[in-house]
Amino acid sequence: MPRIKINGVLIKVAENTSVAAAVMNADLASRVSVSMEPRGPLCGMGICFECRVTVNGVRHERGCLLKVVEGMQVSTDAV
Amino acid sequence: MTSDVVVVGGGIVGAACAKAFLKQGLSVTIVERDLIGGGATAAGMGHIVVMDDSEAQFALTKRSIELWDELVATMPDEVEYERSGTLWVAANERELRAVEPKLEYYLERGVEAELLDGRQLYEAEPGLKPGMAGGFLVPGDAVIYAPCAAAWLNRGARVIRAEVAEVDDGEVLLSSGERLSCQSLIVATGAWATELFSRLPVKPRKGHLAITDRYPGAVRHQLIELGYLKSAHGNSTESVAFNVQPRKTGQLLIGSSRQFGVEHSRVEPHMISKMLARAVEYIPALADMSVIRTWTGFRAATPDKLPIVGLCPGYERTWLATGHEGLGITTSMGTAELLVDLIQGRAGVLQADDFGAERFPHCRV
Numbered sequence: 001m002p003r004i005k006i007n008g009v010l011i012k013v014a015e016n017t018s019v020a021a022a023v024m025n026a027d028l029a030s031r032v033s034v035s036m037e038p039r040g041p042l043c044g045m046g047i048c049f050e051c052r053v054t055v056n057g058v059r060h061e062r063g064c065l066l067k068v069v070e071g072m073q074v075s076t077d078a079v
Numbered sequence: 080m081t082s083d084v085v086v087v088g089g090g091i092v093g094a095a096c097a098k099a100f101l102k103q104g105l106s107v108t109i110v111e112r113d114l115i116g117g118g119a120t121a122a123g124m125g126h127i128v129v130m131d132d133s134e135a136q137f138a139l140t141k142r143s144i145e146l147w148d149e150l151v152a153t154m155p156d157e158v159e160y161e162r163s164g165t166l167w168v169a170a171n172e173r174e175l176r177a178v179e180p181k182l183e184y185y186l187e188r189g190v191e192a193e194l195l196d197g198r199q200l201y202e203a204e205p206g207l208k209p210g211m212a213g214g215f216l217v218p219g220d221a222v223i224y225a226p227c228a229a230a231w232l233n234r235g236a237r238v239i240r241a242e243v244a245e246v247d248d249g250e251v252l253l254s255s256g257e258r259l260s261c262q263s264l265i266v267a268t269g270a271w272a273t274e275l276f277s278r279l280p281v282k283p284r285k286g287h288l289a290i291t292d293r294y295p296g297a298v299r300h301q302l303i304e305l306g307y308l309k310s311a312h313g314n315s316t317e318s319v320a321f322n323v324q325p326r327k328t329g330q331l332l333i334g335s336s337r338q339f340g341v342e343h344s345r346v347e348p349h350m351i352s353k354m355l356a357r358a359v360e361y362i363p364a365l366a367d368m369s370v371i372r373t374w375t376g377f378r379a380a381t382p383d384k385l386p387i388v389g390l391c392p393g394y395e396r397t398w399l400a401t402g403h404e405g406l407g408i409t410t411s412m413g414t415a416e417l418l419v420d421l422i423q424g425r426a427g428v429l430q431a432d433d434f435g436a437e438r439f440p441h442c443r444v
Contacts, residue, residue, distance in 0.1 A: 034293075034328045049371075052292075060292045060369055078293075 020063030082106035093267035094232035095411035116229030122376020135433035146412035165220035249396030272401035295329030389435035
């Protein structure tokens with residue numbers, strides 16, 4: 001079971017889980033919109049860009065297109 | 080009579096005219112064939128900027144900024160007004176020396192400006208590539224979201240969605256066959272002005288833009304390379320210049336390109352590549368950012384880089400307001416004021432002769 005950090009908190013996630021699902025399981029929104037509303041996955045297939053998170057320092061990664069990897073750092077703080 | 084004033088074209092220029100005439104207590108009808116603010120107004124950067132290609136251009140842009148400033152307090156949020164200032168970047172000592180005389184020119188004419196040395200440049204804009212010589216900062220320049228500004232300026236005017244087939248003196252014929260008549264007719268159709276007046280020396284000049292995802296704080300001012308002036312003021316067929324603007328959303332708007340002779344609006348990959356490569360030369364971090372959208376638009380270019388504002392030759396009640404090239408967002412305000420002054424027969428801040436169609440000999444009747 002890979003261990004990843006979401007906003008600095010270490011969690012264990014089932015193998016083959018998408019980053020978007022891991023963030024949802026942690027009860028977190030992916031990001032906030034321009035008008036400061038919490039946003040999360042909508043299409044789940046890389047089209048809507050609603051599930052963007054920062055992964056290993058790279059901003060605006062689509063969580064639904066990435067699978068969790070041991071040691072991954074995910075942040076939902078970015079606007 | 081349809082209304083006191085009919086404006087053909089609901090872009091930023093037509094919208095500014097609508098607001099100015101409404102303020103005089105006159106009734107205004109706007110005729111727009113597509114969307115209000117949907118042409119060059121929506122395609123451009125929304126930069127409100129002082130430019131000094133000529134005394135007339137300086138006077139027009141300066142006066143226009145004063146008029147924009149008067150409106151700021153009443154603007155709704157969606158206009159996204161932000162006084163970000165323009166920072167003209169000197170890549171090398173030669174460019175910095177060349178820009179030095181501008182300081183006195185601006186200050187003498189009452190426009191705040193500042194010369195920055197290398198250290199001050201990086202304090203102002205840490206994301207610039209190391210090794211640049213300095214800059215010229217114009218803090219009063221601003222940024223707006225122009226399509227929303229156009230919609231806001233139009234409030235109070237009646238809007239008719241229709242195509243104009245013919246223009247006459249104080250009268251238009253719509254494609255539907257309906258006629259609209261008025262005391263003053265203003266034609267503000269941008270790059271499409273020649274569809275109604277084939278003799279006008281207005282040519283569409285295509286531009287590309289790209290916008291990134293949100294990266295708040297990556298850039299603080301509207302940044303333009305001083306070489307931009309070569310791109311904007313030259314008449315070459317194809318050119319690009321570094322021009323990056325921070326939006327209130329944290330997105331970065333990346334320009335700019337200029338092309339004559341391309342009439343289709345498709346995004347051309349070779350232009351986007353050139354433009355983005357130029358931008359990365361100035362802001363290296365852009366290379367790791369995501370562009371989410373690219374598009375194009377058409378500026379209404381004139382041979383002397385000044386708009387055509389004034390009576391349409393041969394008419395007494397039909398007025399022109401076109402040819403604003405890349406400065407229409409800025410100069411819409413001065414244009415509207417000038418037209419109000421001309422129509423009401425009083426002297427204003429701007430010299431009407433600088434902008435009249437009669438300055439082009441083949442436009443004279």
